[in-house]
Structures are given as C-alpha cells and as structure tokens.
Amino acid sequence: MERSTGGVVWWGETGEFIQVNNTHCDGCGDCLRVCLGGCFALREGKAVVINLESCMECAACWYACEKGAVLYGLPKGGTGFATEYG
Amino acid sequence: MDESYDVVVIGAGFGGPVAARKCALAGLKTLLLERSARPGEKVISGLTIPFYGFLFGPDFIRDGNPPIERPVDGIVNYIVKDIERGDIEVDDSLRIPRPLSPVLAFGYNAYCRPFCQWEADRAVEAGVELRTSVTVTELYREDSRVAGVITEDGKVIKARAVIDAEGSQALLAVKAGVRKKYPPDVISLADVYDYRMDKDRVDRILGFSNRFVWAWDEQRLAPPLGFGNGLMVWPYRESIHFMQDQCLKMERGGKAPNLARLFREYHRNITSKLPWWRDEIAPHAELRAHMWDSFEIYVGLDGELRKMPMCANGLLIIGDAAGLESTELCDGVPAAWFSAELAAETAIEAIFGGDVSERKLRKYQMRVESHPLIRWSISGTNRYDLRYAQKSHDIRLLRKCVHNGWGVGAFTHASTPLLLTALRAIQENPMVITSWLRMFPRYFRNWLFESFDPLSDDRPEVFRCDAYKAPKSTPGESTAAGGVPEHSSVVTEALAGPGTGGSAGVETLGTEEPSSVVATPGDPLKEARESRSFSSNEVINDAPLRGWETQTGSQISGGTLLRMAQKGLACLDGLVFMLGPALSGTAKLMEPLARLANPVATAALPVVEVILKGWRRMEPLLEPITERITRLLVESR
Numbered sequence: 001m002e003r004s005t006g007g008v009v010w011w012g013e014t015g016e017f018i019q020v021n022n023t024h025c026d027g028c029g030d031c032l033r034v035c036l037g038g039c040f041a042l043r044e045g046k047a048v049v050i051n052l053e054s055c056m057e058c059a060a061c062w063y064a065c066e067k068g069a070v071l072y073g074l075p076k077g078g079t080g081f082a083t084e085y086g
Numbered sequence: 087m088d089e090s091y092d093v094v095v096i097g098a099g100f101g102g103p104v105a106a107r108k109c110a111l112a113g114l115k116t117l118l119l120e121r122s123a124r125p126g127e128k129v130i131s132g133l134t135i136p137f138y139g140f141l142f143g144p145d146f147i148r149d150g151n152p153p154i155e156r157p158v159d160g161i162v163n164y165i166v167k168d169i170e171r172g173d174i175e176v177d178d179s180l181r182i183p184r185p186l187s188p189v190l191a192f193g194y195n196a197y198c199r200p201f202c203q204w205e206a207d208r209a210v211e212a213g214v215e216l217r218t219s220v221t222v223t224e225l226y227r228e229d230s231r232v233a234g235v236i237t238e239d240g241k242v243i244k245a246r247a248v249i250d251a252e253g254s255q256a257l258l259a260v261k262a263g264v265r266k267k268y269p270p271d272v273i274s275l276a277d278v279y280d281y282r283m284d285k286d287r288v289d290r291i292l293g294f295s296n297r298f299v300w301a302w303d304e305q306r307l308a309p310p311l312g313f314g315n316g317l318m319v320w321p322y323r324e325s326i327h328f329m330q331d332q333c334l335k336m337e338r339g340g341k342a343p344n345l346a347r348l349f350r351e352y353h354r355n356i357t358s359k360l361p362w363w364r365d366e367i368a369p370h371a372e373l374r375a376h377m378w379d380s381f382e383i384y385v386g387l388d389g390e391l392r393k394m395p396m397c398a399n400g401l402l403i404i405g406d407a408a409g410l411e412s413t414e415l416c417d418g419v420p421a422a423w424f425s426a427e428l429a430a431e432t433a434i435e436a437i438f439g440g441d442v443s444e445r446k447l448r449k450y451q452m453r454v455e456s457h458p459l460i461r462w463s464i465s466g467t468n469r470y471d472l473r474y475a476q477k478s479h480d481i482r483l484l485r486k487c488v489h490n491g492w493g494v495g496a497f498t499h500a501s502t503p504l505l506l507t508a509l510r511a512i513q514e515n516p517m518v519i520t521s522w523l524r525m526f527p528r529y530f531r532n533w534l535f536e537s538f539d540p541l542s543d544d545r546p547e548v549f550r551c552d553a554y555k556a557p558k559s560t561p562g563e564s565t566a567a568g569g570v571p572e573h574s575s576v577v578t579e580a581l582a583g584p585g586t587g588g589s590a591g592v593e594t595l596g597t598e599e600p601s602s603v604v605a606t607p608g609d610p611l612k613e614a615r616e617s618r619s620f621s622s623n624e625v626i627n628d629a630p631l632r633g634w635e636t637q638t639g640s641q642i643s644g645g646t647l648l649r650m651a652q653k654g655l656a657c658l659d660g661l662v663f664m665l666g667p668a669l670s671g672t673a674k675l676m677e678p679l680a681r682l683a684n685p686v687a688t689a690a691l692p693v694v695e696v697i698l699k700g701w702r703r704m705e706p707l708l709e710p711i712t713e714r715i716t717r718l719l720v721e722s723r
C-alpha cells in the first residue's frame with residue numbers, strides 16, 4: 001500500500017552539525033530512542049553519531065539528553081533536509 | 087565594513103516575513119535571513135490555520151490570495167473504546183454544518199512550503215531584502231546590546247533591532263542566554279506522513295473535516311493522551327496528512343521511551359485496524375513523504391517556563407521561538423502572526439523614537455501577554471485534563487475532555503478571547519468588518535479554481551508540487567467529450583454523511599475577481615483546471631463551461647449575483663465608513679461585556695448543541711439548497 005516516493009530531499013555538505021561530547025555522555029541511550037532517523041548508535045557505552053543523512057533537524061536528541069552531551073547545531077545554509085510536503 | 091540594517095529578521099517561516107514586511111512598509115531598511123534554500127522547505131507542520139489567525143492576523147494575508155490546500159469545516163473526533171469490537175464513539179460537534187460550510191470555514195489546511203514562500207514574496211514586494219541559504223550562528227553583541235547577527239561565514243550584519251523568528255528550538259536565543267532550553271517533558275515529537283490520494287476520494291471520505299482519534303494507551307492506536315495529541319488526519323486538496331505525536335519524556339530526568347518503535351507500532355495498528363482508514367484510505371493512499379519535528383506544546387502548562395523573557399536589549403523574539411505554540415488547540419501560526427505584528431510595531435516605535443533598550447522593548451512582551459487570544463491559547467489546561475482522563479480510564483471524563491478541547495465545548499473558554507479580539511480589531515479600524523465578510527467566499531472560490539497568487543521560485547525544480555506548479559491533467563476524466571456528467575448523484579452522496587464532501591456558498595458575499603480568473607485562451611492553468619477530476623465539485627467546474635444555467639433555466643445568473651453582492655458590499659463599506667466612529671465607540675463600550683461571553687456560552691451550550699445536532703441531521707435535506715448556492719457561486723466566475 002505504501003510506497004515512498006521520496007518527498008523529502010537531503011542537500012549537500014551539511015558539515016557535522018550534531019556531535020556528542022564524550023566526557024558528558026553516560027550512555028543512557030535517550031538520544032537513540034527518540035531519534036526517528038536512526039542517526040545515533042552506542043559504542044563502548046557512549047553515544048556516537050553514525051549518520052546525519054537521514055536527520056530531520058528536529059532537535060529531539062538535544063532535548064532528550066539532559067546531560068548536555070548532545071552538541072546540537074544547524075547544517076550549513078541551503079543544505080540538509082527539505083520538503084514540499086511539510 | 088560591516089553591513090548595516092535598521093532591522094534584521096531571522097527566519098522566513100510563518101512569523102518572520104510578517105514582521106519583516108511591516109518594518110519595511112514603515113520605511114525601515116529590513117533584511118530577512120533564512121537558512122533553507124527556499125522559504126518554508128524546512129517547516130513541518132499539520133497544518134490547519136484556524137479562522138481567527140486569518141481574521142485577526144495580518145491584513146495582507148486576510149485580504150490576499152495565499153495558497154491553501156482545503157477549507158476545513160471542523161473536527162470529527164473518534165473516541166475508540168474497543169478497537170477489536172469496533173466500538174467507536176464519534177463527536178463531531180465542532181463542525182460547521184452545511185450550507186454554511188465550507189464557505190464559512192473553521193480554518194484552512196495548507197502546506198508550509200508554498201505558504202511561507204507566499205508570505206516571503208509579499209515581504210519582498212514591500213521592500214524587504216530576503217537572503218536564503220544563510221544560517222545565523224550567533225547574535226552579535228555590542229556591550230550588553232544585541233546589535234546584529236553573525237552568519238556562518240563569520241560575517242557581522244549590524245542592526246538597530248533584531249527580530250528572532252527562528253522557530254521552536256530557539257537555538258540563538260538560548261545561546262545568547264536570553265531564553266533557556268526547554269526540558270524534554272514539554273516537548274512533543276510529531277511523526278508526520280503525507281499521502282497522495284485522488285481528490286474525489288478525499289472529497290468523499292474526509293470531505294472538509296479533520297479527523298482526530300483518541301484511544302487508551304493499551305490499545306496502541308494513538309500515543310498516550312495528554313502526552314500527545316492522539317492521532318490526527320488532515321484532508322488536503324489531493325493528499326492527506328497523518329500525524330501522531332508524543333512528548334519526549336513523561337517526566338524531567340526520566341527515561342525516554344523508544345519513540346521510533348512506538349510510532350511504528352501505532353502507525354501499523356491504526357492503518358490496519360481503524361475501519362475507515364483500513365477500508366477506504368489504505369488501499370488508495372500512496373505515501374510520498376515521512377517527516378518528523380519536535381515542538382513545544384506543553385510550555386504553556388509550566389508557569390516558570392511561561393515567564394521567560396521575549397525580549398532583550400535590541401532583541402525581540404516572536405512565534406515558536408518565544409514559546410507561543412498553543413497548549414490549547416496546538417496551533418502556533420496565529421500566535422506567530424500576532425506576535426510578529428506586535429514585535430514589528432514595537433521595533434518601529436523604538437527605532438523612530440531612537441531608543442531600542444530593553445526597557446522600551448519590554449512593551450512588546452506586555453502587548454503579547456495582554457493579547458486575549460495568545461493569552462488564552464498558551465495557558466489552557468485541557469491537555470492536563472486529557473492526561474488525567476486517560477489515566478483514569480473513565481470514558482465519561484474522556485468524552486467530556488475531548489468535547490471541551492476539540493468539540494463545541496471549546497467555546498466555553500474561547501468565546502471571551504475571540505470576542506475581545508474582535509472588538510479590539512473593530513476599535514482599531516471598523517473597516518475590518520467588511521474585510522472579514524469578503525475573506526471567506528474569496529478563499530473558497532480561490533480554492534475551487536486554484537486561483538492563488540503565483541509563487542516566485544528560483545531554485546531548480548527537484549520536487550513536483552502539483553497545486554502550485556503547472557497542474558497535471560487527468561486523462562479519462564477530461565470534460566472535453568461534451569456530455570454532461572451524471573453529477574447530481576455524486577453531490578448527493580458527497581453531502582450525505584457527516585463530515586463528507588460537498589460545497590456551499592453564502593450567496594450574498596461575492597468578492598472581487600481574482601486576477602487569474604481572466605484566463606486567456608490556451609492558458610495552461612485554465613485548461614488543466616478544466617480537465618481536473620472533481621467529484622462533489624465536478625458540477626462546479628463543469629457548469630460555467632457548458633452553459634449550465636440554460637439547462638436548469640436558472641433565473642438569476644452567477645454574474646448578476648456577483649455584481650449584486652459587490653454592490654451590496656460596497657454599500658456596506660460606505661455605511662461602515664460613515665458609522666466608523668460610532669462602531670469603534672460601541673466596540674469599546676462592549677469590551678467589559680465580552681467577559682460575559684464565556685459564562686453565556688457555558689449556559690447556552692446545551693441548547694446550542696441540540697440545535698446543531700438537529701441541523702446536522704437535516705443536512706441531507708438541505709442539500710438542494712447547498713447545491714444551488716454552490717452553483718451560483720461558481721457561475722459568478
């Protein structure tokens with residue numbers, strides 16, 4: 001029934017606009033659980049950003065991390081996700 | 087040397103262009119900065135903009151032709167008691183009955199991308215300089231004053247005042263220490279799906295009504311009530327939007343739920359178990375975009391968070407960035423528009439008065455806080471009540487909360503703010519009355535004929551958005567063959583059920599012709615419109631093209647009607663103009679009485695409900711009138 005026709009497009013070189021601060025991260029996994037883009041993984045008890053190519057810049061990870069370990073920024077102007085159907 | 091402006095506005099979403107336009111019209115040198123390549127392509131939303139946003143918001147939107155997807159007559163609530171046994175209650179009390187709707191609309195559904203582009207175009211027309219693909223990384227300070235912005239390439243752009251319309255994350259305001267980052271328990275994550283579906287199917291199945299679904303959490307149908315909005319479905323022109331949302335954490339410092347897994351589960355359950363979705367929509371809907379975004383709908387429920395400043399020395403914060411997303415109806419666009427205008431007003435006064443200090447700008451915060459609709463929308467407690475009802479598993483309580491939040495019961499707390507805002511608008515300019523009267527039928531006709539203002543668009547096309555670019559024609563359903571289709575049955579069908587399609591008009595309210603109606607022969611837009619497939623509106627599009635009036639022998643043609651209506655409105659204009667001072671005075675005198683509106687609505691509600699219920703039962707009988715009015719409205723083309 002459902003076929004994704006790619007109504008969302010990701011543009012160009014975003015830069016690493018989301019990072020994890022290793023010293024603050026305690027590996028609780030909150031960022032992983034709220035990220036619908038699957039952008040995070042846990043490695044050796046710490047969160048790492050594995051892929052920002054499906055990031056919707058929603059900031060859920062930034063809000064969910066109450067240890068201040070998610071360093072959240074914005075992609076370069078004109079890059080990142082875009083959609084006609086928002 | 088650094089660039090310098092009077093005003094720099096950050097963000098060309100819903101609020102930014104409104105503020106920028108107002109400043110430019112006052113003669114200020116204004117720059118509007120947007121990080122996306124085209125305005126609105128990073129804004130994700132529902133989106134129903136309710137009528138009061140249009141009525142009491144910026145005049146250029148009310149009096150203009152913005153791109154809308156569908157007028158909405160209200161909300162149909164499904165309260166699911168037991169999904170396995172199909173035990174579902176319906177509350178559609180907040181639905182304007184035909185033939186008043188859909189001309190008289192509860193709100194308008196729209197896509198953000200074309201709407202924000204349209205707003206940005208209007209700002210540019212007014213003299214605003216728009217720069218896209220520019221991310222602002224920091225507010226620029228001189229001493230303690232915000233004196234401009236710093237962009238990603240390290241450039242400083244100076245400004246006498248900065249208006250921050252960056253949306254809900256408010257990263258810049260947080261970084262500058264003006265506001266604090268919101269805690270996760272007031273932030274909701276919305277999971278949004280956009281499906282393409284044939285227009286006649288949308289007309290028939292959803293018509294002009296939004297659908298909301300409420301269920302106990304155990305049924306795994308919709309996110310837990312109170313922590314989310316339940317589940318919502320919006321009809322657009324040729325597509326539908328599906329949204330579920332839930333807050334990131336139930337309590338501060340707690341553990342975040344696995345939202346990725348939960349949303350998948352809810353989505354699977356609702357699409358396979360809810361009867362109308364499973365049978366009517368699922369086989370015919372084609373998913374074309376899956377999006378998500380977080381937003382701050384619970385901020386208003388936290389007294390401390392609500393007290394955060396909306397301005398600083400040289401800085402004004404508007405819309406979502408100021409925490410104005412509504413806890414009441416979860417609509418943020420009206421508040422973004424209202425606050426944009428208030429911020430621009432304050433900035434203009436401050437700049438011309440030569441004092442942009444925080445003391446001066448604080449007037450903005452006072453204005454926002456005393457705006458009746460903003461105050462109401464960010465401080466309502468329905469969401470807490472719903473959360474409580476969900477926990478209690480008391481169906482009567484749940485029914486009541488849904489009714490008060492999303493049914494006609496909402497008028498028991500919305501009447502006073504609505505009336506107060508209307509009275510204040512009349513005091514400011516009584517001519518707004520005829521502007522209100524003109525808006526509804528113009529919007530409806532614009533929707534029928536897709537005659538919105540064209541959008542400027544300078545980026546190579548990567549998307550295809552049917553409604554605003556050259557529309558496609560639908561082979562096989564073209565009207566070129568000549569025969570008159572059997573449309574009446576379709577209309578009857580479309581008007582029969584509650585909340586289904588059909589179109590109506592308030593015949594006395596014609597308006598000026600939208601420019602694109604004067605289509606030249608061979609105009610691709612006109613051709614495409616003629617060949618578009620309509621169901622309930624099939625009549626509508628075909629009628630004027632085939633000399634429909636001669637078939638039915640109608641005595642009064644739509645053209646005549648339009649001229650009469652225009653004359654009538656012109657007379658009314660004159661009357662309002664003459665009575666202007668008296669009307670303003672009366673509105674002022676009535677202000678104290680407006681406080682009685684809520685108690686009166688509460689007292690009158692039982693009676694109103696009975697009347698509305700009866701009226702809705704009669705809708706099928708009223709159908710010929712509805713049809714007749716619609717045809718006249720169409721002929722008036």
Ligand SMILES: Cc1cc2nc3c(=O)[nH]c(=O)nc-3n(C[C@H](O)[C@H](O)[C@H](O)COP(=O)(O)OP(=O)(O)OC[C@H]3O[C@@H](n4cnc5c(N)ncnc54)[C@H](O)[C@@H]3O)c2cc1C
Binds near residue numbers: 099119136222329380
């Ligand atoms: C899923 C969902 C459903 C919603 N449904 C409804 C609804 O049905 N009805 C309703 O009225 N409201 C709804 N809202 C709320 C509504 O979308 C917002 O209230 C509204 O968009 C706020 O307008 P704004 O101008 O404050 O911010 P936005 O419209 O978010 O605009 C912010 C703009 O600023 C830009 N920007 C951000 N940071 C920077 C930077 N550093 N530099 C340059 N540019 C920047 C962004 O790209 C964006 O274009 C919904 C929201 C969501 C998320």
Ligand code: SF4
Binds near residue numbers: 024029030046066068
């Ligand atoms: S939420 Fe914060 S602390 Fe927890 S794993 Fe993610 S980054 Fe680490």
Ligand code: SF4
Binds near residue numbers: 036037060061
């Ligand atoms: S911003 Fe949203 S999509 Fe992007 S990594 Fe964070 S949670 Fe995931």
